[in-house]
Amino acid sequence: MSGKFETIKPVEKPEGWKWEGTWVSKFGCHLDIVNAQIESKRKLYAEQGYEILDSYIEKGDMFARVKLLVRPIREGNEEEVKPVKGETRVSSKCKNGVKITAVFALMSFKLILEFDNREYRLLNVKGLLKNEKGVLAEILDIDMFRTARVDRIAGTVVFENEVDFDPEILYKSSVNIDHITGNEGEMRHEGY
Incomplete structure (x- = not known):
């Protein structure tokens, strides 16, 4: 890969990338599966009580770089952060119970x-x-x-x-x- 990337999907709301309580999740994948990967991550994050607010995608020779703006899902009162399904959240834990x-x-x-x-x-x-x-x-x-x-x-x-x-x-x-x-x-x- 030459190392040159071209923006194929700019951020929709640049001001949103500065919101408190958000973070950026980054990944790389083949160009043909970008949308499938984003949808897969959207489902995974939703199960864990998070939502994707925006995305930024760059295209290289064969691969794409993707950045997703993520935050906890907010229901009702925007000041209060609540998980999606009551108090249950999925997390990756070791068999020994630690992360x-x-x-x-x-x-x-x-x-x-x-x-x-x-x-x-x-x-x-x-x-x-x-x-x-x-x-x-x-x-x-x-x-x-x-x-x-x-x-x-x-x-x-x-x-x-x-x-x-x-x-x-x-x-x-x-x-x-x-x-x-x-x-x-x-x-x-x-x-x-």
């Missing part, structure tokens, strides 16, 4: 992952991807690696090139930081 809530990318191609059970784990991404090619290998470029962020819907890590990982794989492939620092057996003071 990733924060990520910090180190220059050594390691990620510090915070899980919602307040456990911190260290993941060696170079070791995890040592034999990979293509889009996964792109993560081993330091600039791409440093784009690691948490996808709030999926509860996992995603990179700017839209590669994400199953949180269960990240959990199993990482090691508890307390194990590394030797703090596993330390007793905490009662006041802490």
